[in-house]
Amino acid sequence: MRANEQVPGQVNPAWPARLHVVTGKGGTGKTTVAAALALALAAGGHRTLLAEVEGRQGIAELFGLGPLPYEERKVAGTADGGEVRALAVDPELALLEYLDMFYRLGAAGRALRKFGAIDFATTIAPGLRDVLLTGKVKEATTRTAERRRVYHAVVLDAPPTGRIGRFLNVTAETARLAKVGPIKTQSENVAAFLRSPMTSVHVVTLLEEMPVQETVDAIADLDGLGIPVGKVIVNGTRPPLLADAKVNQAELRRGLAAAGLPTDRATVAGLYDEAKAHLTRRELEESLRVELAELDRPIVELPTLTSGVDRAGLDTLAADLLGTH
Amino acid sequence: MDRILADRGVRIIVCCGSGGVGKTTTAAAIALRAAERHGRRTVVLTIDPARRLAQSLGLTELDNTPRQVKGIDAEESGGELHAMMLDMKRTFDEVVLAHTDPARATEIFANPFYQAMSSTFSGTQEYMAMEKLGQLHARGEWDLIVVDTPPSRSALDFLDAPARLSRFLDGRMLRLLLAPARAGGRSMFSLVTASLGMFSRVVQKVLGAQLLTDLGGFVAALDSMFGGFRQRAEQTYRILQARETAFLLVAAPEPDAVREAAYFAKRLGEERMPLAGLVLNRVHRTTVEGLSAEQSLAAADELDRAGGNEATADALRIHAALAEQAVREQRVAAVFTDAHPSVPTVEVAAQPADVHDVDGLRTVGDALSRP
Structure with missing residues (x-):
């Protein structure tokens, strides 16, 4: 960042970073949340980048597109002229791109790739791979054109909670292997960027035991590494039905009769069992909410998308993330 | 099961x-x-x-x-x-x-x-x-x-x-990387051999010589184990x-x-x-198969309008959400x-x-x- 840089549009005060790293246990919907956040931050006519680094092609899947190449391309627009571009960062291509910056490789680079040498280099030193991936994301986040930011914000669909600390703690891994040279410098730059207020790591969870446990562990891990943690995003929440937590069969029978529905034993008992299971589930959810609240981080709750994850669903989540419902 | x-x-x-x-x-x-x-x-x-x-x-x-x-x-x-x-x-x-x-x-x-x-x-x-x-x-x-x-x-x-x-542990690539001049062999295209030599130099420049020394030590120490790893993996695969x-x-x-x-x-x-x-x-x-999600939601709204049966209305909404989820899951x-x-x-x-x-x-x- 240079002091003379012009900032086109202030950051959203609720989401003050430029790089939003979205992690969470597998199955919590972190890709969906990352996409919704990229859309949310594009509102107001901004351009955002949604990046993934694990070769899963989850973004393409979400937007119903074919596999994304290693290239930034538009995947969605907003009504007010904003746009979301997507990028699937490939470690091999990122390494070649990086080497090309320092050394002119040309055809030799392609031969190396064909021979698997790049795959080999990124395999033997996983930290090298991570520094290339995070380095690319940093480059996109800080990129300027005509003294303006190319991206208002970058959202990274990051590795899951179990690996996020290691993924973002790039210096520790590479410092062990590379004691001098450009990779060391590069990893130090990336590490400083990831620890600056430019970066914010958000953890997506469900109100289930394992995801909450991993959320707590990941935040402790990131805190220990000095990497800024942003929000806890509780995905898949449901409306608080039966808030006074009481229901009995006689009452149900009366209610069913009043609504003109069947009042036979099976229907009443069935509904009663479903309501009781719901209450058991809710009690557990409440205790997990308390556990999350004790983390003392801003919490955003997102609803279950009952009609599946489509564009309308993403817009709903985006509005919830911005609190503009 | x-x-x-x-x-x-x-x-x-x-x-x-x-x-x-x-x-x-x-x-x-x-x-x-x-x-x-x-x-x-x-x-x-x-x-x-x-x-x-x-x-x-x-x-x-x-x-x-x-x-x-x-x-x-x-x-x-x-x-x-x-x-x-x-x-x-x-x-x-x-x-x-x-x-x-x-x-x-x-x-x-x-x-x-x-x-x-x-x-x-x-x-x-x-x-x-x-x-x-x-x-x-x-x-x-x-x-x-x-x-x-x-x-x-x-x-x-x-x-x-x-x-x-x-x-990876079988070491072919490791050997190639460490001894690019010899490893190419006669069957390989010179471009590849040349690239590897250069790759090794690039790695040395980018990562530092210490890395190659460590890598060399690793390869030498693992030398006795090459083959063993592959054999074990293949055995388990057969099981x-x-x-x-x-x-x-x-x-x-x-x-x-x-x-x-x-x-x-x-x-x-x-x-x-x-x-x-x-x-x-x-x-x-x-x-409660007989009660559809739509029917339940409509009845819940009706009960809310009439007032007095809040618990039943909520129970019906719980049922509707469950019924919808069941249908969605079956489709998946x-x-x-x-x-x-x-x-x-x-x-x-x-x-x-x-x-x-x-x-x-x-x-x-x-x-x-x-x-």
């Missing part, structure tokens, strides 16, 4: 599927049932169990050896349940120790490349899970081994990673192809998990590995059953609370065995 557990010819059950679908719980529930109901001397190898589940299985310390689970109800059947949690690094150390003399082993353990690889290489966990399976199998102490697989982003990693790691092994796919009724399961089933077919069935976990069902599950109609599928209903004790595992076991 009971048919599989009763078949003494089945000695290994591998639970696979993408992360977060309840693989560990399923593996533990199956192992418990095998011990309690079928009198089998069972061991379950878990990878990363939830803390409370681990505690209930007596897995309080990570010592990489199976411990007998106390307090199960197997007196009548004569079965036993043992459980262990995989310690990836320690398993790797054991493999090294088994293949080389102590002096060499010490050298290897001190090498930064070994340290990086034994704890962070993306395929290490999968490879070590397979290695541990091979070890348990070789000990011959158990007549049933139930394996949970690592929480990979893709279920296929379990099958692919060991081959990748052993290919997986044998008739005594049954693969169980585990999925939740969500698009990603089901798609992953369908890929995996296809792959097992190609590898001639025996797929025993699909466990569809956390399935929602409603017992059909993706698998349409593609693999001959694979038996068993559904396990979603539990209102998470499973973290032996009773909970028993309930899951019952659900798995419902015809």
Whole structure:
């Protein structure tokens, strides 16, 4: 960042970073949340980048597109002229791109790739791979054109909670292997960027035991590494039905009769069992909410998308993330 | 499920599927049932169990050896349940120790490349899970081994990673990198040889000479073990192809998990590995079939307008959400059953609370065995 840089549009005060790293246990919907956040931050006519680094092609899947190449391309627009571009960062291509910056490789680079040498280099030193991936994301986040930011914000669909600390703690891994040279410098730059207020790591969870446990562990891990943690995003929440937590069969029978529905034993008992299971589930959810609240981080709750994850669903989540419902 | 557990010819059950679908719980529930109901001397190898589940299985310390689970109800059947949690690094150390003399082993353990690889290489966990399976199998102490697989982003990693790691450790590429002038050989195109020489120089410039020295040390120390790794991985792979092994796919009724399961089933077919069935976990069902979601929601709104029956209105909304979810899940599950109609599928209903004790595992076991 240079002091003379012009900032086109202030950051959203609720989401003050430029790089939003979205992690969470597998199955919590972190890709969906990352996409919704990229859309949310594009509102107001901004351009955002949604990046993934694990070769899963989850973004393409979400937007119903074919596999994304290693290239930034538009995947969605907003009504007010904003746009979301997507990028699937490939470690091999990122390494070649990086080497090309320092050394002119040309055809030799392609031969190396064909021979698997790049795959080999990124395999033997996983930290090298991570520094290339995070380095690319940093480059996109800080990129300027005509003294303006190319991206208002970058959202990274990051590795899951179990690996996020290691993924973002790039210096520790590479410092062990590379004691001098450009990779060391590069990893130090990336590490400083990831620890600056430019970066914010958000953890997506469900109100289930394992995801909450991993959320707590990941935040402790990131805190220990000095990497800024942003929000806890509780995905898949449901409306608080039966808030006074009481229901009995006689009452149900009366209610069913009043609504003109069947009042036979099976229907009443069935509904009663479903309501009781719901209450058991809710009690557990409440205790997990308390556990999350004790983390003392801003919490955003997102609803279950009952009609599946489509564009309308993403817009709903985006509005919830911005609190503009 | 009971048919599989009763078949003494089945000695290994591998639970696979993408992360977060309840693989560990399923593996533990199956192992418990095998011990309690079928009198089998069972061991379950878990990878990363939830803390409370681990505690209930007596897995309080990570010592990489199976411990007998106390307090199960197997007196009548004569079965036993043992459980262990995989310690990836320690398993790797054991493999090294088994293949080389102590002096060499010490050298290897001190090498930064070994340290990086034994704890962070993306395929290490999968490879070590397979290695541990091979070890348990070789000990011959158990007549049933139930394996949970690592929480990979893709279920296929379990099958692919060991081959990748052993290919890597076989050292061809390592040798090429360290001795580019010689390694090219006559059969290789000069461009490739030249590129490798240059690559090695680039690596040296980018990463520093220290790295190549460490790498050289690593290769030299591992030299005695080349081949050993590949052989072991191939042996375990053959066990997986044998008739005594049954693969169980585990999925939740969500698009990603089901798609992953369908890929995996296809792959097992190609590898001639025996797929025993699909466990569809956390399935929602409603017992009040006669009442549709639309009907319930309309009635709930009506009750709200009239006032006085808030609890019933909410109960109807709960029912409507459940009915809608059940329909959605059925549609998702059909993706698998349409593609693999001959694979038996068993559904396990979603539990209102998470499973973290032996009773909970028993309930899951019952659900798995419902015809």
